Amino acid sequence: MTSEQLAWKIRRHGIEMTHISGGGHIGSVLSVADIIAVLYTDVMKWKPDAPKWEGRDRFILSKGHAGAAIYAALAESGFFAIEELKTHYADGSRLSGHVSHHLPGVDFSTGSLGHGLSAGVGMAYAARKDRKNHKVYVVLGDGECNEGSVWEAALFANHFRLNNLVAVVDHNHMQSLDFTENTLEIEDFAAKWRAFGWNTIEVNGNSHDELKRAFLEAERSGLENHKPAVVIADTIKGYGIRFMENDILWHYRFPHDGWEYDMAVTKLHQCMPEGVRDPYTPDGILNPVRPTESDDIGNDHTFSFSWKPEYPEQMRRVEAGAGTRERVRLCR
Amino acid sequence: MRDAFVRTLMELAKEDKKIELVTGDLGFGVLKPFWEQLPDQFTNAGIAEQNMTSLAAGMALEGKTVFTYSIGNFPTLRCLEQIRNDCAYHRANVKIVCVGGGFVYGSLGMSHQATEDLAVMRALPDVVVMAPGDLVEAEECTKAIARYQGTGYLRLGRGGERRIHKRLDGFEIGKAVKVHDGERVVIFSTGAIFDEVADAYEMLVKKGYRPAVYTFPTVKPIDTQIIEQCSKAYEWIVTVEEHNVVAGFGSAVAEIMAEMNGRAARLMRIGLQDEYNILVGNQKYLRGQYKLDGKSIANEIEKNLSCVEREY
Numbered sequence: 122m123t124s125e126q127l128a129w130k131i132r133r134h135g136i137e138m139t140h141i142s143g144g145g146h147i148g149s150v151l152s153v154a155d156i157i158a159v160l161y162t163d164v165m166k167w168k169p170d171a172p173k174w175e176g177r178d179r180f181i182l183s184k185g186h187a188g189a190a191i192y193a194a195l196a197e198s199g200f201f202a203i204e205e206l207k208t209h210y211a212d213g214s215r216l217s218g219h220v221s222h223h224l225p226g227v228d229f230s231t232g233s234l235g236h237g238l239s240a241g242v243g244m245a246y247a248a249r250k251d252r253k254n255h256k257v258y259v260v261l262g263d264g265e266c267n268e269g270s271v272w273e274a275a276l277f278a279n280h281f282r283l284n285n286l287v288a289v290v291d292h293n294h295m296q297s298l299d300f301t302e303n304t305l306e307i308e309d310f311a312a313k314w315r316a317f318g319w320n321t322i323e324v325n326g327n328s329h330d331e332l333k334r335a336f337l338e339a340e341r342s343g344l345e346n347h348k349p350a351v352v353i354a355d356t357i358k359g360y361g362i363r364f365m366e367n368d369i370l371w372h373y374r375f376p377h378d379g380w381e382y383d384m385a386v387t388k389l390h391q392c393m394p395e396g397v398r399d400p401y402t403p404d405g406i407l408n409p410v411r412p413t414e415s416d417d418i419g420n421d422h423t424f425s426f427s428w429k430p431e432y433p434e435q436m437r438r439v440e441a442g443a444g445t446r447e448r449v450r451l452c453r
Numbered sequence: 454m455r456d457a458f459v460r461t462l463m464e465l466a467k468e469d470k471k472i473e474l475v476t477g478d479l480g481f482g483v484l485k486p487f488w489e490q491l492p493d494q495f496t497n498a499g500i501a502e503q504n505m506t507s508l509a510a511g512m513a514l515e516g517k518t519v520f521t522y523s524i525g526n527f528p529t530l531r532c533l534e535q536i537r538n539d540c541a542y543h544r545a546n547v548k549i550v551c552v553g554g555g556f557v558y559g560s561l562g563m564s565h566q567a568t569e570d571l572a573v574m575r576a577l578p579d580v581v582v583m584a585p586g587d588l589v590e591a592e593e594c595t596k597a598i599a600r601y602q603g604t605g606y607l608r609l610g611r612g613g614e615r616r617i618h619k620r621l622d623g624f625e626i627g628k629a630v631k632v633h634d635g636e637r638v639v640i641f642s643t644g645a646i647f648d649e650v651a652d653a654y655e656m657l658v659k660k661g662y663r664p665a666v667y668t669f670p671t672v673k674p675i676d677t678q679i680i681e682q683c684s685k686a687y688e689w690i691v692t693v694e695e696h697n698v699v700a701g702f703g704s705a706v707a708e709i710m711a712e713m714n715g716r717a718a719r720l721m722r723i724g725l726q727d728e729y730n731i732l733v734g735n736q737k738y739l740r741g742q743y744k745l746d747g748k749s750i751a752n753e754i755e756k757n758l759s760c761v762e763r764e765y
Contacts, residue, residue, distance in 0.1 A: 222543060229514070229543070236539055239504040243511020250493070251515070270535075273504035280499075 124329045125394045127197055128158035132361050134193035134206050136385045137401050139375040142210035144218055148371035149187040152293035152326075152356040153260060157182075159332040160258055160289075161194045169199035172225040178255050179244045181229045183237020184262035184291060185219035191227070192216050200226035203400065235268025237261065238288060242274045245286035245349075260289045264296025267305050272317065279318030284343030287336065288319075288351040291326060293358035294441070294449050295369055299423040302439040302449065311353050319351045326354025357446055362388045364412075368443035370422040380416060383409035419444035454591045454610040454645060455483055455552050461595040462520060463487055466494050471516060472599065475509055477502045477523035479552075484522070502527050506535035506547070513545035518599060524553045525565040529574060529606070540604040541579045547605075548598050549574075554584060554608035554644050555695025556730065556739040563729050567608070571643075572700030574606040575673045581605040581626055582673040584702075586647030587617040590670045593624040601626060610645030617651050629676040635665030638689040638754060639718075641680075643669040643702040646695040649740060652747025657754060664691075664754065672702050680709040684716040691721045691754055695745060698724040721757055723750055 122130075135150035161167075165178040182191045189209060196203045201215075201224065208214035215224050219232030228244075231237050241259035248255060265271060278286055292310065294300050301307055314321040320342040324331035332354065339350035358372070359365030362385050376382040383406050390405040399405070412418055421443050430436070438453040463486060466472040474487055475496045488495040498505035502523060509519040521528055528549050529536065540547040551567055558565035574582045581601055585591040591609060598605040621630060629641070633654065642650040647668055657664050665687065667679060683690055690710070692703035703722030710716055725743055732742050740746045744753065 229511075230538065233534055233538055235503070236507050236535060239507030239535070240511040240514075240539055242504070243508035243513075244515050245511075246496075246508065247512040247515035247517055250517075270501075270503040270507070273499075273501035274508070276501065277498060277504055277508065281496075 122162060122197065123394070124155075124158045124162040124333075126397050127162050127194065128154045128329070129389065129392070129394055129397055130197050131158055131190050131193040133389055133399055133401070134196070135189045136376055136382070136389065138189045138193070138206055138209040140382050141207055143375050144189065144210045145373040145375060146186040146189070147375060148295070148359040148365055148368075149184065149262070149291070149293070150190040151360050151362060151365065152358045153184070153187045153190050153291045154361070155327045155329060155356070156260060156289050156291060156332060156354050157190050157194045159329055159336070161198055163333055164336045165258060166255065167198070167226070169226070172200060176255055179228050179241065179257040181231065181237040181241045181257070181259045182220050183231050183241075183259050184234065184265055185231030185237070188216070188218055188220040191220055192224070195224070195226040198226070234262065234265040235270040238271050238274040241286060241288070242278045242283060245278070245283040246281060248285055249281070249283065255285070257286045258289065259286070260291060262296070263290055263292045263294065263301050263307065263310070264304065266290065266307060266310075267296075275314070275317040275319065278349040282347040283349045284347045286349040287339045288349065290351060290353050291356055292353050293356045295358040295367070295372065297372055299369060299425050300439050300441070300449060303423060303425040306437075314351045314353065318348060320346065320348045321351050321353065323353045323355065326356035327360050361392065363446070364418050364444045366444060366446050367441045368420075368422060370417065370443075380410040380412040384412065454585065454588060454614045455612055457588045457591040458550065458595050458607070458609055459483055459487055461592045462599070463490065465596065465599050466491050469518070470494065471518050473512060473517045473519045475505055475519060475521050477505050477521070477527055479523050502532040503535050506532040506549070507539045509547040510535070510539035510543060510545040513540070513547050514543060518546045518548070520548045520550055522550045522552070524551065525558060525567050526570065529567070529570045533573065536580070536604070537577055541577050544579055544603045546602060548607060549605070550607045550609065552609050553611055555610075555646065556736045557611045557645070559735040559739045560733055562733070563731070566730055568695070568725050568730070569697050570608060571672050571694065571696050571702055572704070575700070575705060579603055580673070581671065582608070583626070583671050584608040584644035585670050586642060586644060586668040587614055589616055589618040589621055590630070590668065593621050594670050597624060597626050608644060614645055615648055615651070617647060624670075627671050627674040627676060629667045629669045629679040632666040632668060633664070635663040637664075637687060638662070638691060638758060639665040639667065639683045639687045640691045640693060640754070641667050641669055641702075641706060642693045643672055644695055646693050646740075646745060649745060649747040649750055650693050653750035653754065656747060656751040660755065662755070662758065669702065672705060675705045675709065677709050680706055681713050684710050684713060684718045687718045689721060689754070689757060690718045691723060693745070693750060694724045695740070696724050697727055698722045699727050721753070723753060
């Protein structure tokens with residue numbers, strides 16, 4: 122399977138899984154889909170029939186709320202039946218909303234932000250001590266980098282020269298209530314990682330070519346200076362389904378019956394790669410329900426949009442058009 | 454106790470190269486022999502307990518047996534969620550070591566006094582909780598927790614504890630240790646406060662009482678069998694801990710007693726009475742102020758016994 126095919130499958134499964142379960146975080150699943158797809162098709166070593174194979178590369182989805190993305194990737198990679206994806210969130214399921222290691226192919230349970238990088242650092246450190254050659258990949262959220270423990274881990278990984286560790290930040294610029302920049306200023310984000318001593322690679326995180334080059338660069342730079350690498354993957358939250366893009370509403374909302382589900386599937390079918398079969402709606406949706414004027418599309422749902430503080434007057438604010446692929450811009 | 458732990462761990466680590474010691478930038482002097490003799494098995498993770506704990510989980514999942522080391526509340530409360538989610542939930546071979554259970558760091562103030570750690574750690578599923586009472590128990594606990602597969606908590610005193618047991622045979626996680634047989638009252642002690650309990654015992658004996666004494670080097674899993682036996686055989690069970698009485702060792706004993714059949718004994722819990730220490734002073738002084746010294750323990754027990762005598 123190509124990375125483009127897998128990424129599409131992750132998005133399609135993500136829509137179906139959240140639709141059936143009423144689970145959240147579809148925006149995050151859509152932004153991280155390309156990163157996970159590239160890792161599973163072009164970068165990491167793994168064996169679906171031997172999930173605990175010692176030589177495998179370790180993977181931790183530290184932003185555990187995007188669990189649907191990794192479940193889809195694992196099922197499509199043969200770790201368990203694709204059919205099981207439909208049990209996401211359901212009573213008796215193995216597929217909890219946040220990532221659980223009680224599932225073949227998952228190395229580490231996450232869900233509370235700020236844990237995964239440290240655990241990955243521990244795995245990489247142990248591998249170094251034992252002269253093992255596998256690598257450790259940890260995918261974090263940019264909002265997650267509010268957590269102080271991320272920076273504790275960053276200090277450690279640099280100090281101990283863990284060049285077998287690659288962190289990828291799904292820098293989708295949004296978190297829970299607002300844009301990251303309107304929550305706690307994190308820019309210049311790359312400069313922060315550089316200041317912590319990491320090889321820092323900035324790419325368009327929805328571009329497979331750029332991601333693939335980034336992982337090669339992570340390898341190359343690590344061999345050169347023995348430092349850990351971070352790929353800052355600049356992504357769009359909700360990427361691939363226009364009305365969800367840059368709209369914080371879709372951090373928690375799931376595609377409901379009617380125009381939301383129909384248009385999500387229809388949008389995905391418009392960019393379906395060759396050789397992919399949609400297991401749920403193979404021919405797309407005939408006569409999809411379309412949104413009307415009164416439907417909530419393209420509105421700014423960020424909390425700072427309606428928050429009118431008298432203090433602090435110097436606080437800045439960024440925005441990007443909800444339901445567009447616009448990059449964030451400073452507006453105040 | 455601290456030194457007994459380090460010495461024992463070094464012996465184990467020389468035999469088992471999978472053992473790793475990770476410190477949160479503490480143990481100056483104390484850990485020096487370890488890092489000098491076993492540098493490849495020693496890491497200073499800096500003043501970053503959250504990272505230290507998840508790091509340990511990651512290392513453990515790759516086959517290491519990792520001891521994390523710090524003082525007071527830093528290795529536990531500061532990184533509680535990392536212990537819960539990353540260590541215990543994954544059943545990772547991480548052994549959390551706290552130096553300074555109770556009032557050890559007396560004059561340093563409340564921040565450095567671990568007085569709720571047993572309660573908090575006991576509340577986590579799949580965490581073994583140990584608090585040795587003297588140097589002999591410290592050595593046995595270290596060996597046992599290193600062998601144990603899974604997450605464990607080892608609460609130590611600091612230095613200057615006595616060797617109270619002459620020797621310990623058949624030491625096991627989850628088993629209380631009988632120190633003295635007796636009648637009417639049995640004292641259950643956990644952790645370094647055993648020192649004061651030993652003094653209290655002597656005082657009570659001089660006054661003509663014959664208290665039985667057990668130590669509980671393991672707080673979880675608690676020795677249910679001994680608690681049930683003693684609840685039938687004695688009038689009073691007295692628990693002593695250098696810790697809040699809420700949810701700690703005494704509460705663990707109370708849980709067993711409350712649910713059993715045929716209980717005769719009443720329970721008295723000696724410990725910190727649900728408060729933070731606001732006084733300044735060394736461990737000995739603070740134990741006295743909070744009625745955890747040998748004399749106060751003996752007095753409390755005597756008061757109860759004589760009170761019951763009058764009732765009868």
